[in-house]
Amino acid sequence: NSPGLDVGRFAICDGPFMAALDEFDIVIKGQGGHAASPHRNIDPIVIAGQIIVGLQPLVSRSTNPLESLVVSITKMHAGESYNVIPETATLSGTVRTLKHELRGLAETQIPAVARGIASGYGAEIEFKYRRIDPIMTNSPEETNLAISAARNLVGPICVDDQFAPVMGSEDFAFMLEARPGAMIFIGNGSTASLHNPTYDFNDEALPYGIGYWANLVKTVLPAPL
Numbered sequence: 001n002s003p004g005l006d007v008g009r010f011a012i013c014d015g016p017f018m019a020a021l022d023e024f025d026i027v028i029k030g031q032g033g034h035a036a037s038p039h040r041n042i043d044p045i046v047i048a049g050q051i052i053v054g055l056q057p058l059v060s061r062s063t064n065p066l067e068s069l070v071v072s073i074t075k076m077h078a079g080e081s082y083n084v085i086p087e088t089a090t091l092s093g094t095v096r097t098l099k100h101e102l103r104g105l106a107e108t109q110i111p112a113v114a115r116g117i118a119s120g121y122g123a124e125i126e127f128k129y130r131r132i133d134p135i136m137t138n139s140p141e142e143t144n145l146a147i148s149a150a151r152n153l154v155g156p157i158c159v160d161d162q163f164a165p166v167m168g169s170e171d172f173a174f175m176l177e178a179r180p181g182a183m184i185f186i187g188n189g190s191t192a193s194l195h196n197p198t199y200d201f202n203d204e205a206l207p208y209g210i211g212y213w214a215n216l217v218k219t220v221l222p223a224p225l
Helices: 044-055 100-120 140-156 173-176 203-220
Strands: 015-020 020-029 069-078 090-096 124-133 137-138
Touching: 020 044, 020 100, 044 069, 044 090, 044 100, 069 100, 090 100, 100 124, 137 140, 137 173, 140 203
Parallel strands: none
Antiparallel strands: 015 137, 020 090, 020 124, 069 090
16 A cells, blocks of 8 residues: 555566665663763763764765665663763664665674764663564566556556665565565555554555456456366
8 A cells, every 4th residue: 555656556566676674773881970060971862963973874875876775763762861961872773775785784884883983982882683574575477467467457557567666664575585476556645654643544545456456366367167
């Protein structure tokens, strides 16, 4: 289901279609103390800010601009008081990649950058990295079947078979590692995006979804004699 894609349209591509999903946590271990005496402490919040900025060149300078890498810090937790510099600060985030090589680069370089910055300020880090979902890769034959079923329903113009891969992730990728298959996007119209609190499934897309599956059955299974 794809918000932003018109109802009655489908989108797909062969090969990598959705990104691998990884998660990481960086715990910065400084030295807490009174906020009025910052020179006596090692402020993990300041270091966290430097690490956030320091990770961005992994995308803009360490990665080929024609390749896709996303490194997003999505959580930051530190401190509980207005006048106390905390002992630790934690950064958490996600990595999205469409190539195995970039996935490995992110896994090794994120802690390297974080440790280098923290060390320069006299702090240490604890790093955890988790590979969650693999790259979701559509196989050629099944992609063509999906395209045929969609085109039989809405016509060739309404099926984009060269849709650009997206950096969102999908655990259907595990299924595609075990068996050949394909995922296709169906339009939800101009609605709020996924993970937005105002997102609403567009009921007008239902007939197209039903028609797609019916056409897929007709395409794949032989007609009865």
